[in-house]
Amino acid sequence: MSDVLSTAAEIYQVVDRMGFWDQLRDALRRKHKVILFGASGAGKTQFLESFGNTFAKALDQVARTQFAHDRTIQIQDQLFRFTDTPGTVAQSAHRVQALREAIGAGLCGVVNLVCYGYHEYGAPLEEIVDGDVVSWDYLRRHRDLELEQISEWAPLLDSEWIITVVTKADLWWDNKEEVMSHYIRGEYDDKLSYLNPRSHRVTLSYSSVNSRFYGRIPCSGHFDDAERVRCRQHLHETLVQSIGAAR
Numbered sequence: 629m630s631d632v633l634s635t636a637a638e639i640y641q642v643v644d645r646m647g648f649w650d651q652l653r654d655a656l657r658r659k660h661k662v663i664l665f666g667a668s669g670a671g672k673t674q675f676l677e678s679f680g681n682t683f684a685k686a687l688d689q690v691a692r693t694q695f696a697h698d699r700t701i702q703i704q705d706q707l708f709r710f711t712d713t714p715g716t717v718a719q720s721a722h723r724v725q726a727l728r729e730a731i732g733a734g735l736c737g738v739v740n741l742v743c744y745g746y747h748e749y750g751a752p753l754e755e756i757v758d759g760d761v762v763s764w765d766y767l768r769r770h771r772d773l774e775l776e777q778i779s780e781w782a783p784l785l786d787s788e789w790i791i792t793v794v795t796k797a798d799l800w801w802d803n804k805e806e807v808m809s810h811y812i813r814g815e816y817d818d819k820l821s822y823l824n825p826r827s828h829r830v831t832l833s834y835s836s837v838n839s840r841f842y843g844r845i846p847c848s849g850h851f852d853d854a855e856r857v858r859c860r861q862h863l864h865e866t867l868v869q870s871i872g873a874a875r
């Protein structure tokens with residue numbers, strides 16, 4: 629009998645060392661379900677990377693997400709289950725399907741990632757730059773795409789919250805009044821509130837990584853590490869406060 633007990637104790641110690649109990653506890657804990665939207669190159673996958681590392685490396689601009697997939701992320705003492713979605717125009721049906729599944733599984737809210745048109749996904753250079761600066765037409769077309777894509781999902785929501793994360797602040801921070809007012813008071817908010825008047829909406833600035841646009845156009849010099857940490861803190865607090873706000 630004592631042999632059996634000592635074997636059981638040894639097994640317990642081994643699985644404890646492997647972190648099994650922590651994994652089991654996490655598997656059983658409630659996860660707050662969030663779906664991530666945003667046009668291709670907005671930075672959704674990079675955004676999820678940034679939770680684990682404030683100073684993460686930039687992802688390759690040609691590495692597009694092909695299928696919706698889930699990632700569990702701990703923020704303060706809460707677990708969130710984020711669904712990263714593919715942002716290309718051709719994947720529209722796939723995104724709607726991912727949203728329907730998330731609603732069926734008890735969706736808490738949506739994070740919509742926007743970036744004032746600074747979408748980076750391997751477009752030809754002649755479309756992107758105009759001399760030494762980003763082409764105004766490129767930024768305008770991609771902002772229009774952001775507006776088109778919210779029509780796909782916003783009408784399907786009920787009272788879930790929507791957090792609009794205006795990312796890539798390292799690129800547009802020098803122009804922050806214009807950028808944030810487009811999302812808080814301008815065309816974007818008009819359309820979102822028209823498509824879903826019931827949702828609770830919040831808009832935040834953010835940056836997942838410091839990186840030249842398409843490896844060429846330099847970052848805004850004024851978005852420093854202190855600002856990055858402040859944006860990150862604000863996002864984490866907002867996500868934790870959003871728990872239970874949907875219903």
Ligand SMILES: Nc1nc2c(ncn2[C@@H]2O[C@H](COP(=O)(O)OP(=O)(O)OP(=O)(O)O)[C@@H](O)[C@H]2O)c(=O)[nH]1
Pocket residue numbers: 666667668669670671672673674675685686687688689690691692693694713714715716747748749795796797798799834835836837838839840841
């Ligand atoms: N400067 C800067 N670049 C960023 C930021 N976030 C993402 N990027 C870059 O933008 C490019 C696209 O980012 P992804 O995360 O792959 O974009 P995505 O939204 O997941 O795109 P899809 O998978 O096609 O839907 C990558 O090269 C990133 O490094 C940011 O905050 N600042």
Ligand SMILES: [Mg+2]
Pocket residue numbers: 672673674692693712713714
């Ligand atoms: Mg992606």
